[in-house]
Amino acid sequence: MADRLVLAPDYLLPDYLGPDGGADERVVGYSEGRIPDADVLDRVGFFVPAYIEHPNAEWMAKMPLLEVVQLPTVGFDSVLAHLPAGVTLCNAAGVHEQSTAELTVGLIITRWRGLDRSARDMPAGTWDHRRGRSLQEAQVLVIGTGGVGTAIASSLEPFGCRIQKVARTRRDDIAGREELPGLLPTADVVIVALPLTGETLGLVDDQFLSAMQDGALLVNVARGQVAVTADVLAHTGRLEFALDVTDPEPLPQDHPLWSAPGVFISPHIGGDTDAFPRLARRLIGHQVQRWRTGEQLVNVVGVG
């Protein structure tokens, strides 16, 4: 293993190499889109595919000595088909979640304090003071208890709201999905933080939205297709929406959602902050060290 190479995107070279990035000749960077020469691929033992949809996953077929694939993303479905036998697949759990939680808190405050209106008032120099809505004592439903949902609930903790988490199955103080009909009418904010699966596709439909009380806020930081866009549109005016994801995406310029009342849209920026490359480089550095010293890897999501 001593002479096997680490192959990673230039901007994700592992952190332990230090700021100059070139101290370890067994680490090779690549520019996304440019496949390295065969004499490099022949020696790769640890591979970091490109962000975000792993377009270079097929490079793995040309790496006879490959042992570990460390993704820069949480999602890994698109890589599984390319994973050679015996290769360990790790994801980047812990790298993106807090950025999405931050955005979620920002989206709620933006809507409830009218910061979106203030932003649009600025070019005309309009000072329009209005009373806002506070998270204090608000009833908040967080649907999804994976990394993102958990980070969202923790980030809301100091704001004095009442947080009810909802998971697929009931456990401890977490409600089960089947309790949603009873919980939705009580919520001031409903946050959707679920992966897109066959089960969650279209979860936020007319029935779901009809159960929410007038004036409540739905926040979607999951995937656009978890909500039915036509049903969202039908409830604008009665409900408020803060959507970081839409269906379709990007949202076409002439889509009615852009101008629907009480809707705020951000362009799918959930996990994408400057923290991503920093935390990803750190994770990759630790994983490379574990691999080289024979320690157990973290974030293992599959073996080919």
Add this chain to the structure above:
Amino acid sequence: MADRLVLAPDYLLPDYLGPDGGADERVVGYSEGRIPDADVLDRVGFFVPAYIEHPNAEWMAKMPLLEVVQLPTVGFDSVLAHLPAGVTLCNAAGVHEQSTAELTVGLIITRWRGLDRSARDMPAGTWDHRRGRSLQEAQVLVIGTGGVGTAIASSLEPFGCRIQKVARTRRDDIAGREELPGLLPTADVVIVALPLTGETLGLVDDQFLSAMQDGALLVNVARGQVAVTADVLAHTGRLEFALDVTDPEPLPQDHPLWSAPGVFISPHIGGDTDAFPRLARRLIGHQVQRWRTGEQLVNVVGVG
């Protein structure tokens, strides 16, 4: 004391009366701007002046039986001159702070995730994805350790930033004001949460701003005059600003601050949320009960 009246603005009638608000005939509501009849004033023992600048503080001179003045605000300077001898003055500490902390977190996320730009992109249907900046591992200075500064620091806790509090005098892990020249160059965010006093007037001047590093964000949720507007303007472009307060205020329509690069302005909405009347009514209710039963009042800030 049994027959002395409680006089409070209609919308701040104490909570313990229950939802119908009329169970206790010794509690009298007033519409702001309309002075009650003398036979009411003659019997007032507990008075809640009007929000926000207490324009009816002079009513106190006509209340011979007055014992307690409960303000709906934290600030109490403007009432002191009118306070009759022997009357106890209480403020509303705890009622507004968390709303301002919420806004502060929202302002940082708005600037760092470009939610203000997204809001302005919406009318044209522009989907403009850009990488944002995360609070994770960011260095945050909170200047002011009163109720608001403390609430801000607590609210930022789960976001994984490094928080340094700054007070007038150094104590424990709180830095002293004299350490600012060394701290300002290290900060990614500087939050000003100080009362306006002779000492803090113009604190954020050219020297202060010059000490901040390129791209850092100054958040002012204190009072406009804590910053020197001309100096703020001179540093736009190099620094970012999120200002809930300005000098002058309201900011005139043609003021250059509205269109300066990297500046976000909200119209002094810091403490003003729906939580205010709710928490104020609850505080007033508790205080009236304490007063009637001879218990010690809380939030006492002076005696006339």
